[in-house]
Amino acid sequence: MTLSPAFLDELRARVTLSSVIAPHVKLTRAGREWKACCPFHNEKTPSFTVNDEKHFYHCFGCGAHGDAIRFLTDNRGLPFMDAVKELAASAGMEVPAADPRSRERAERQATLHDVMAAAQAWFAEQLDSIEGAEARAYCQRRGIGGGAIKRFGIGFAPDRRQGLRKALAAHTDAKLIEGGLLIQVEEKEPYDRFRGRLMIPIRDARGRVIGFGGRILGAGEPKYLNSPETPLFDKGSSLYNLDRASPASRAAKRLIVVEGYMDVIGLDRGGIAEAVAPNGTALTERQLELLWRLDPSPILCLDGDAAGQKAGVRAATRALPLLGPERTLSFVTLPQGQDPDDLVNSGGRDAVEALLRSPEPLVDRLWRHERDSTPLTTPEQRAGLKQRLLDHAAAIPDRSLSQLYRDEWMDRFHALNRRDRPAFTPGGGSQQRRGTWVKGRGFVPPEPPASAEARAIGVSGVDPFTARALAAGLARFPDLVVEEAGILAVLPFADPAAERLKHRLLDQALSGGHLDSAAVAPILADTETDRLLQQALGGFGKGFSFNRIDTEPNQARADLRAVIELLGDRHEIAQGLAEVSARLMDDPQAVAEQHRLLLANQETTKRLADYSASD
DSSP: OOOOHHHHHHHHHHSOHHHHHTTTSOOEEETTEEEEOOTTSOOSSOOEEEETTTTEEEETTTOOEEOHHHHHHHHSOOOHHHHHHHHHHHHTOOOOOOOHHHHHHHHHHHHHHHHHHHHHHHHHHHHTSGGGHHHHHHHHHTTOOHHHHHHHTOEEEOSOSSHHHHHTTTSOHHHHHHTTSEEOOTTSOOEESOOSEEEEEEEOTTSOEEEEEEEESSSOSOSEEEOOOOSSOOTTSOOBTHHHHHHHHHHHTOOEEOSSHHHHHHHHHTTOOOEEBOSSSOOOHHHHHHHHHHOSSOEEEEOSSHHHHHHHHHHHHHHGGGOBTTBOOEEEEOOTTOOHHHHHHHHHHHHHHHHHTSOEEHHHHHHHHHHHHSOOOSHHHHHHHHHHHHHHHHTOSSHHHHHHHHHHHHHHHHHHHHTTSOOOOTTOSOOTTTOEEETTTEEEOOOOOSSHHHHHHHHHOBOHHHHHHHHHHHHHOTHHHHHTHHHHTTOOBSSHHHHHHHHHHHHHHHTTOOOSHHHHHHHHTSHHHHHHHHHIIIIISTTBGGGOTTSOHHHHHHHHHHHHHHHHHHHHHHHHHHHHHHHTTTOTTHHHHHHHHHHHHHHHHHHHHTTBOOO
């Protein structure tokens, strides 16, 4: 429902802000304001102020700022409407009525909350009964003591079809079915959904029970049985232990996401309370939003097995379209065969903290996954890796962040590729395919390819239009000559003047000289070179983004590097095509290889076109 600004203003005016904050923070009068140590970050000297007249709080240490509603949503993790309702009740105000359907839904939910609370109380009683002996023994084996049982509200569902139904006879079958506690089968009596299971209540941000997770005690499937979707419980929009983890995460300045209920309880045994878990499903977009409300970089603490690693990658890719400068994820991988409970048992809190101290950033996690997912021995496989990385970067909506991810991954990709290529260093020995720099002679180009087809490709090289554009771009960003020397050396420029400029820049770079504006000035002062650059910048090269004045310099440099790399890929594919074509008559499998290379060539050409535009 929508609340009017007038109602919210009146609510803020009626509520004394210090009375809202005082139960959670020790306030000290300081003139017309109150002072305290900030509840949003750890500090020893008070920098948190509360002003009742202006109805806002402010921390000069961490910048936290807001009104009474904001304090309840940020400090206690309440949803906006719940915070408004709580404040309105304390101020004696009526929250404007919603439409009839919304009001009916709210009343139904309020009744269901009573049903779920009654069910949780009954399950807790059964854990202490004779029937609960096996469940108590299970808790003991897992190290779950009485304190944890009480904190998490753990109970037991006896293995009886009508146990809960009879115990909650004061509530109608319809309500128990609506709450997911009974199962209704046509023409049969409703029966208990949870039987013979350890019962773990799932609570909302306000600590109200909205569902249950039931763990089987012996053999059988499913190991965990969760509540179905109900008016209270949407498993993709809630997180287990959110109510307790919210204040704990603010004190600890971190939020940990684990795979299951027992992982949360295990970390709690180790003194780590700031942990949540999805409800038996992969993290959803809605759950990610909940996480980011509490921490800008939640730590996903996942098992080291294949399932845990797959869950991490799935969460990372799902987060990409939601990322921003203050919203990301980080990852910790547990030792193979161990879960958080095992880690606490073997090494206590220190063992967990040792892992949490160095979480893996999202950018590293996705790079490692994509790099290791397939072999990288052929041009097609390397092109596939490159395309997957570019697709991931393109999924990030923030353009600046997307470009940073792209640049980071492309730097790693090119570094990885260069490991398989001969080093391009002055006097570094034979450089048959890459060329070399020889003292007294300068840069010596590579020997021509052996086949006639490859020689034809080498002669045609980079077309004059693109060659002139590249020459102008390299004159603008000469440091890229050093970084991309291995590729530039094997790319013949069809325009003679552009080819000579490239060689002179390579000579300067590979002789150990610096390539900054001052170093290249004498080269660019050459009459022929100057004419080439004026021609390129006057129209020939403006079709490329890196030569247009409306392109931001960092973006232009990144685009120039990308074009050089794409041209290098196309040149490598062309050489592969020449070699495959020579084998077509004798090798039937060469046809399929030729087809793959042709598709790769089309894709590379298409991507090159993205960096240019017709004049």
